[in-house]
Amino acid sequence: QFVESGGGLVQPGGSLILSCVGSGFTFSDYAVYWYRQAPGKEREWVAGIVSTGAGAYYEDSVKGRFTVSRNNSKNTAYLEINNLKPEDTGVYFCYTSLSGNDLWGQGTRVTVSS
Numbered sequence: 001q002f003v004e005s006g007g008g009l010v011q012p013g014g015s016l017i018l019s020c021v022g023s024g025f026t027f028s029d030y031a032v033y034w035y036r037q038a039p040g041k042e043r044e045w046v047a048g049i050v051s052t053g054a055g056a057y058y059e060d061s062v063k064g065r066f067t068v069s070r071n072n073s074k075n076t077a078y079l080e081i082n083n084l085k086p087e088d089t090g091v092y093f094c095y096t097s098l099s100g101n102d103l104w105g106q107g108t109r110v111t112v113s114s
Contacts, residue, residue: 002094002105009111010084018079018108020094025103028052028072030096034079037107038090046092047079084112 006018020032031050037043047068049056056068062081070077077094091107 002096002103004092004094004105004108007092007108007110009113011114012085012112014084014112015080015082016084016110018081018092018110020077020079020105022075022077022094022096025098027075030098032068032070032077033095034066034068034077035093035095036088036090036110037093038087041090043093049077081110084110086112088112 001024003021004018006016008016010016029051031048033048034046035043036046044059046059046062047057047066049068049070053070053072058066065082067080068077079092081088088110089112091109093107094105096103
């Protein structure tokens with residue numbers, strides 16, 4: 001399973017670090033992807049990191065503000081979000097595919113508001 005944490009209420013311009021802890025599988029064998037779902041919208045992919053951590057990828061609109069990383073010794077992936085904007089509001093999920101089976105966390109809610 002995945003368990004996300006780190007969300008909360010943040011003012012515009014602030015920062016957050018979201019965490020995603022994996023268990024029940026060999027975390028270091030799998031890429032981890034971050035998605036977000038804004039209120040009333042479809043879930044969208046925002047970032048991903050390969051199994052070794054050697055490569056990371058971002059949706060164009062978040063490049064320069066989002067940084068994804070991982071610590072395989074802690075079975076944890078991170079999503080650092082800087083210069084938060086109201087449009088970053090939503091529930092953030094981590095995801096991977098375990099041999100074709102989808103694994104989603106329960107999500108952590110981020111609210112950006114003054």
